[in-house]
Amino acid sequence: MRGVLGHFKELDSAVDAITELKTARLGDVTVFTPTPRHEFEHALQPPRSPVRKYMLFGGLAGCVFGFWIPIWASNYWPLVVGGKAIGSWIPYTIFGFEVFVLIGALSTVAGLFIHAGIPRLTMMVGYDPRFSRGDYGIWVECPPDRFASAEALLRKHGAVEVRGER
């Protein structure tokens, strides 16, 4: 990966830099932040997270499975009691609901892992431990001929440290 990493101390400086980077179209921008900030989301305008779909489809699959298991088992070994229904959906709603929650939640976590790109074995180029502490980082992925422009832009907005990664 080639690019330039800018290290910022202040939130508004980083947001200003992102806004201008998006306008200048110097390259893909990745932001490092110690805590989620809506300011970055507004500046980057990323697409909506698809994690919710994992919840929906995982949950529905779980619900169907949760109903199917007791209905199948009841019909497989029928216990006829007082003429009552063998596959009784009312108590089986508990299984439908519990397995809906179980599979839906686990699918959501799977969606998080897939889209956030974790687990990862190696840290990406340019990651700095200070980004989990209190500082902000902006990684601009660009070819070497744009390094100077990206560096100048980051410094203009108050980056305390800028370095190129080739």
Place this chain on the structure above:
Amino acid sequence: MATIAYEPRRPNISSANVQLPAVRDYEQVDEDIIATLRPTKAWFLMLMTAVACLALGVSAFLYQLHQGLGVAGYNPPVMWGVYIITFVFWVGIGHAGTLISAILYLFRAGFRTTIYRCAEAMTVFAVMTAGLFPIIHLGRPWKFFWLIPYPNWRLLWPQFKSPLVWDVFAISTYLTISTTFLFVGLIPDIAVLRDRETNPVRKRILAFLSFGWRNTEREWRHFARAYLFLAAVSTPLVLSVHSVVSFDFAMAITPGWHTTIFPPYFVAGAIFSGIGMVFTIIIPIRKWFRLQHYVTINHLDAAAKLCLTTSMIVGCAYLIEFFIAWYGGVQVEQDYFWNRVFGQWWWAAWIMLTCNMILPLSLFSQKLRRNPAWLWILSIFINIGMWFERFVIVVPSLSHEFEPWQWTTYSPTWVDYSILLGSFGWFFMWFLLFVRQLPVVAISETKEIVPPRVRHAHVHTPEDAEDFEPQTGRAH
């Protein structure tokens, strides 16, 4: 013209301020919370005490395993006793954790931020404790897996219409989801620990557990969405789990059990008892770890209001039970309730009513709500009261059923008490190990309520709402 909103001298009673004025910046959050991970002599002492209690409980269980269930205090027809009471007690304790971490998250209740991690961990360890008791209660505990539907050569399946099988599904789902919720929330905080760790072995372990988290905006975006949905499904799960536990009783025709009020009554009681346990744990933690400027008096005040509300719901349920027994006109039910409050079990019922209904009314006083010492003492009463609530539900019903030959008594033995004590040892052992390995206050979420460092300080005014620029999220 910008105006500065000054802190009121006295907190606003109706909406306590949950900001952290004594926390300057993100670096301080890291330092203060990571400082809680250093072991102390007091911590070792408490851990040893917890392990000793656990050892006593394990010894008693091994003795019971060797001798049979007869060494417990069961006295037919009272064949549910301390183990089932303690099972319901610990499941209930677990509920406040999910309430605080999930339900209050959905409601954007700010006071949850610094206490939810503690409550979540408490949930996981409480459900781990609860899950042991139905197994301890079995005559042949090694057959517990018969309740799990799995393909087997005898082609046998569990009875899916039995509340006991519903319980298995509800509790195992709850444990899995609570653990997942806790762990997902911990990932960014483990990354913070990883980046500060100097010991190479520990750093490698933390790097593994943090899954290579890098704090990118993309990770946070998906994380926030996943966390929201986990909170959204955990919310009905909380309500369902204790409802299902209540079905263990309500599905039987036993006097005092066969009632439709049990699900909401159990859920409210569970949340009430859980908040009691949160106070029992968080108040010493904030003092010993010097976290008073994170878990502030305002946070405790807000949690105390929640405690008072749930206490009143529980109290209302107690009174409705008496009313329905009278209004329903069923002689057996009326006799049972009379026996519960004025007869054989009066002492247990009055411990319950005093601890759960009367003493929490003190929280109407703002002075007492803001007094950590009183809140801690009250929490002990609530824990005792809620254990006795379950005692009052289980034992008086079974000892006073329909016919006089069923009227008997029940007294636990040293085996019951030892296993009960052992459960506290088991719970606190895990909790103490947790507080020394992982942050007991959520680092990243706490940073969210600390103002970020900015180059151009900006003060919010009502006019900002009109000047807000959605593209940048900043005012002009």
